[in-house]
Amino acid sequence: xxxxxxxxxxxxxxxxxxxxxxxxxxxxxxxxxxxxxxxxxxxxxxxxxxxxxxxxxxxxxxxxxxxxxxxxxxxxxxxxxxxxxxxxxxxxxxxxxxxxxxxxxxxxxxxxxxxxxxxxxxxxxxxxxxxxxxxxxxxxxxxxxxxxxxxxxxxxxxxxxxxxxxxxxxxxxxxxxxxxxxxxxxxxxxxxxxxxxxxxxxxxxxxxxxxxxxxxxxxxxxxxxxxxxxxxxxxxxxxxxxxxxxxxxxxxxxxxxxxxxxxxxxxxxxxxxxxxxxxxxxxxxxxxxxxxxxxxxxxxxxxxxxxxxxxxxxxxxxxxxxxxxxxxxxxxxxxxxxxxxxxxxxxxxxxxxxxxxxxxxxxxxxxxxxxxxxxxxxxxxxxxxxxxxxxxxxxxxxxxxxxxxxxxxxxxxxxxxxxxxxxxxxxxxxxxxxxxxxxxxxxxxxxxxxxxxxxxxxxxxxxxxxxxxxxxxxxxxxxxxxxxxxxxxxxxxxxxxxxxxxxxxxxxxxxxxxxxxxxxxxxxxxxxxxxxxxxxxxxxxxxxxxxxxxxxxxxxxxxxxxxxxxxxxxxxxxxxxxxxxxxxxxxxxxxxxxxxxxxxxxxxxxxxxxxxxxxxxxxxxxxxxxxxxxxxxxxxxxxxxxxxxxxxxxxxxxxxxxxxxxxxxxxxxxxxxxxxxxxxxxxxxxxxxxxxxxxxxxxxxxxxxxxxxxxxxxxxxxxxxxxxxxxxxxxxxxxxxxxxxxxxxxxxxxxxxxxxxxxxxxxxxxxxxxxxxxxxxxxxxxxxxxxxxxxxxxxxxxxxxxxxxxxxxxxxxxxxxxxxxxxxxxxxxxxxxxxxxxxxxxxxxxxxxxxxxxxxxxxxxxxxxxxxxxxxxxxxxxxxxxxxxxxxxxxxxxxxxxxxxxxxxxxxxxxxxxxxxxxxxxxxxxxxxxxxxxxxxxxxxxxxxxxx
DNA sequence: AAGGTCACG
DNA sequence: GACGTACGTGACCTTG
Numbered sequence: 001x002x003x004x005x006x007x008x009x010x011x012x013x014x015x016x017x018x019x020x021x022x023x024x025x026x027x028x029x030x031x032x033x034x035x036x037x038x039x040x041x042x043x044x045x046x047x048x049x050x051x052x053x054x055x056x057x058x059x060x061x062x063x064x065x066x067x068x069x070x071x072x073x074x075x076x077x078x079x080x081x082x083x084x085x086x087x088x089x090x091x092x093x094x095x096x097x098x099x100x101x102x103x104x105x106x107x108x109x110x111x112x113x114x115x116x117x118x119x120x121x122x123x124x125x126x127x128x129x130x131x132x133x134x135x136x137x138x139x140x141x142x143x144x145x146x147x148x149x150x151x152x153x154x155x156x157x158x159x160x161x162x163x164x165x166x167x168x169x170x171x172x173x174x175x176x177x178x179x180x181x182x183x184x185x186x187x188x189x190x191x192x193x194x195x196x197x198x199x200x201x202x203x204x205x206x207x208x209x210x211x212x213x214x215x216x217x218x219x220x221x222x223x224x225x226x227x228x229x230x231x232x233x234x235x236x237x238x239x240x241x242x243x244x245x246x247x248x249x250x251x252x253x254x255x256x257x258x259x260x261x262x263x264x265x266x267x268x269x270x271x272x273x274x275x276x277x278x279x280x281x282x283x284x285x286x287x288x289x290x291x292x293x294x295x296x297x298x299x300x301x302x303x304x305x306x307x308x309x310x311x312x313x314x315x316x317x318x319x320x321x322x323x324x325x326x327x328x329x330x331x332x333x334x335x336x337x338x339x340x341x342x343x344x345x346x347x348x349x350x351x352x353x354x355x356x357x358x359x360x361x362x363x364x365x366x367x368x369x370x371x372x373x374x375x376x377x378x379x380x381x382x383x384x385x386x387x388x389x390x391x392x393x394x395x396x397x398x399x400x401x402x403x404x405x406x407x408x409x410x411x412x413x414x415x416x417x418x419x420x421x422x423x424x425x426x427x428x429x430x431x432x433x434x435x436x437x438x439x440x441x442x443x444x445x446x447x448x449x450x451x452x453x454x455x456x457x458x459x460x461x462x463x464x465x466x467x468x469x470x471x472x473x474x475x476x477x478x479x480x481x482x483x484x485x486x487x488x489x490x491x492x493x494x495x496x497x498x499x500x501x502x503x504x505x506x507x508x509x510x511x512x513x514x515x516x517x518x519x520x521x522x523x524x525x526x527x528x529x530x531x532x533x534x535x536x537x538x539x540x541x542x543x544x545x546x547x548x549x550x551x552x553x554x555x556x557x558x559x560x561x562x563x564x565x566x567x568x569x570x571x572x573x574x575x576x577x578x579x580x581x582x583x584x585x586x587x588x589x590x591x592x593x594x595x596x597x598x599x600x601x602x603x604x605x606x607x608x609x610x611x612x613x614x615x616x617x618x619x620x621x622x623x624x625x626x627x628x629x630x631x632x633x634x635x636x637x638x639x640x641x642x643x644x645x646x647x648x649x650x651x652x653x654x655x656x657x658x659x660x661x662x663x664x665x666x667x668x669x670x671x672x673x674x675x676x677x678x679x680x681x682x683x684x685x686x687x688x689x690x691x692x693x694x695x696x697x698x699x700x701x702x703x704x705x706x707x708x709x710x711x712x713x714x715x716x717x718x719x720x721x722x723x724x725x726x727x728x729x730x731x732x733x734x735x736x737x738x739x740x741x742x743x744x745x746x747x748x749x750x751x752x753x754x755x756x757x758x759x760x761x762x763x764x765x766x767x768x769x770x771x772x773x774x775x776x777x778x779x780x781x782x783x784x785x786x787x788x789x790x791x792x793x794x795x796x797x798x799x800x801x802x803x804x805x806x807x808x809x810x811x812x813x814x815x816x817x818x819x820x821x822x823x824x825x826x827x828x829x830x831x832x833x834x835x836x837x838x839x840x841x842x843x844x845x846x847x848x849x850x851x852x853x854x855x856x857x858x859x860x861x862x863x864x865x866x867x868x869x870x871x872x873x874x875x876x877x878x879x880x881x882x883x884x885x886x887x888x889x890x891x892x893x894x895x896x897x898x899x900x901x902x903x904x905x906x907x908x909x910x911x912x913x914x915x916x917x918x919x920x921x922x923x924x925x926x927x928x929x930x931x932x933x934x935x936x937x938x939x940x941x942x943x944x945x946x947x948x
Numbered sequence: 949a950a951g952g953t954c955a956c957g
Numbered sequence: 958g959a960c961g962t963a964c965g966t967g968a969c970c971t972t973g
Contacts, residue, residue, distance in 0.1 A: 653969090658954085697966080729964095
């Protein structure tokens with residue numbers, strides 16, 4: 001651990017106002033209102049929990065306002081004069097804030113004649129001068145003046161908004177005010193503050209104030225320049241407002257040299273004694289926190305069996321999955337939680353590392369505070385080297401870290417230093433279940449885990465799509481253990497609970513934590529023993545080794561990179577959307593004659609089809625009216641004015657909730673970027689999927705949606721480069737179905753839809769090209785006459801005629817469909833050009849709908865799956881190829897099925913572009929030689945939108 | 949938790 | 958003649 005001191009100064013007064021407005025009006029058992037106090041208590045709790053984090057506090061104090069008045073009232077008697085009195089039920093909570101602070105045994109500072117802001121400023125500067133970093137826990141804009149970078153011998157000062165969980169550094173201040181922190185006071189002096197009744201200059205708001213300071217460099221310079229400005233309202237206001245500005249400047253200036261009532265050293269944090277806190281929590285009825293307090297400090301001892309009622313029988317043969325999934329069960333003893341060792345000393349740890357080195361194969365699993373690999377802090381590591389030979393190494397247990405009683409643990413830095421050579425050792429294979437997660441967690445501690453195997457990815461290579469009725473088809477550990485080992489894993493929720501009562505893994509007592517974590521490692525080890533040999537036997541080695549395994553660390557790195565988004569731009573869009581939605585909403589209510597919930601399909605259906613009497617039938621088993629886009633467009637064509645308004649409302653609601661609001665919330669406070677999580681086993685065809693947030697469905701098809709893409713931006717000095725495969729699935733279809741005309745058209749670089757139109761209709765017009773495009777896609781998806789008819793707006797028999805003609809002109813297609821289905825019926829799975837299997841257990845279903853659905857999916861899977869294989873190979877080769885070309889600063893950020901997005905210095909574009917295009921175009925080689933070229937199109941720009 | 953809707957390739 | 962209406966995803970909202 002570094003010796004760097006980090007002081008947290010909590011702006012208690014401002015916090016309590018915000019907590020009051022945000023929380024329900026709770027009362028304690030005596031009837032005293034305590035909602036804001038509760039919010040305040042949970043905030044302190046969270047801060048204390050961060051104690052051991054790199055950015056967490058070593059010192060902490062709470063700063064409060066003494067009373068309403070300060071030296072500023074002597075300067076300007078109207079200061080804070082128009083502030084309304086605090087709400088009645090907040091008043092009795094003020095003294096409780098002091099009680100709460102004392103209950104945490106934290107210092108609480110207040111001083112007559114000074115505002116909390118002044119004390120905070122003075123303490124922050126004093127601490128920074130002696131080299132400490134400082135975090136001010138507040139979102140008060142006045143305090144943003146203090147934010148500063150550290151320098152030689154001087155610590156940094158930043159802010160933390162605990163409600164938004166956002167760190168405020170210089171970039172955030174610049175984003176808010178348009179000027180760096182040292183000029184914030186000048187901006188504030190010009191614009192004033194109605195809440196504090198700082199006058200500012202009449203008629204100058206934040207926009208103008210920022211512009212003036214940006215243009216002239218300071219308040220004084222702006223005021224001095226007024227004289228020489230051309231006559232304008234602004235000039236008059238500046239000249240008249242000179243004095244008001246001067247007073248305002250003094251009012252917004254923080255006193256940075258106040259005497260410190262208590263020396264900094266006394267703010268040192270070393271554990272929170274439980275007793276006063278417990279008494280406080282009990283008194284006010286904060287039972288959930290009380291439970292966490294009790295649970296948190298459990299003293300670890302030897303491991304015991306977690307839950308005797310759930311004793312498993314892993315040694316015995318268990319129910320197996322579908323046919324072909326059957327495995328001889330190795331003669332292993334049943335999984336025994338009592339056999340696990342909890343590693344609490346360096347000697348024990350060294351012994352385990354030696355065992356792993358000797359075994360050359362070790363299953364590894366990490367436990368974290370939250371389920372987020374990019375920010376979830378490491379809590380412990382478990383290892384397994386054989387059946388019954390597993391351990392758990394707790395690294396950050398002891399419940400919330402503020403409590404003095406922590407279990408004996410090898411210090412995290414010591415343990416990681418010992419584990420690093422093992423985890424990075426080329427000669428030792430590290431096995432994980434979804435090891436991408438562990439790679440990311442450990443990467444944050446400077447450990448590059450390699451080489452690796454992943455039981456989840458192996459399972460996917462073997463059994464994608466294989467789930468059947470009653471037999472799960474997933475690749476999660478609990479499910480795999482059930483399916484292959486006949487073992488019921490300890491459920492995470494049995495260890496940590498769920499919902500409101502969920503606790504962090506760090507708070508789990510060591511005996512239970514060891515049983516759970518070591519079991520995960522052992523189950524992973526056993527699964528690997530069973531599944532890995534199947535790859536060679538069942539033909540999964542090729543896709544696993546050539547496509548999926550190399551991809552794991554690559555995708556992990558992309559997740560860690562994240563992408564920058566422009567929070568302010570999204571916020572502006574959210575606001576625009578909200579305004580427009582409100583307007584459209586009232587128009588809709590007007591037409592409907594009464595307000596209703598537009599977002600409820602049920603209510604909307606009733607309004608449209610009963611109240612307003614439009615035609616449009618029921619549909620679906622639920623008997624509900626359908627109100628989807630197609631239906632509404634139909635109504636609009638009938639001349640229903642409400643339909644287009646509902647469509648607009650829906651679009652805005654979608655964009656706002658799913659994108660502009662959600663993406664702001666997804667910005668990681670530590671990195672300032674958005675980090676998606678990719679699933680390598682999410683799509684049956686082998687595609688990746690993206691979650692939390694999904695960055696594979698960012699709008700692009702409409703003008704208004706594209707505004708959101710503009711908010712995905714490059715860092716200063718960099719650009720985004722987007723590289724797309726052009727028509728890759730159609731190219732693959734042409735190759736796989738061996739369609740000469742299509743292959744030739746691609747070879748000549750023709751417009752493929754136009755070529756299709758010429759082939760089918762003899763001439764290319766806008767209409768025939770559009771129809772051809774629809775048919776081309778229909779082919780990829782498994783065609784039906786009704787589906788095509790619906791899309792083209794023609795009768796089914798006409799659609800059938802077009803399909804017949806398509807098959808006649810492109811005979812290979814029909815043959816491809818027939819042989820693919822034949823093979824899937826016979827073998828049960830389809831295959832990509834790289835040997836990826838997708839299983840179709842319902843391909844022979846007696847249920848026609850089900851069977852036909854499987855058939856369409858089976859036609860599509862080899863094409864979609866081969867495309868996925870190819871881009872995955874390109875991804876795995878990309879960064880090494882760029883490095884070989886001397887390009888070390890190109891970062892690969894996103895994958896969207898046929899597109900890769902990079903961030904790179906502007907100056908590297910010319911060199912990087914041909915490398916990226918070549919790697920993508922040649923990604924199938926040498927394993928597969930395609931008859932068609934793979935076209936790649938690239939674009940660059942400062943935003944993702946521009947890069948298209 | 950399920951159903952409806954809609955964003956993407 | 959009825960069935961349900963193209964492949965693959967994930968997120969959000971309302972309702973039960």
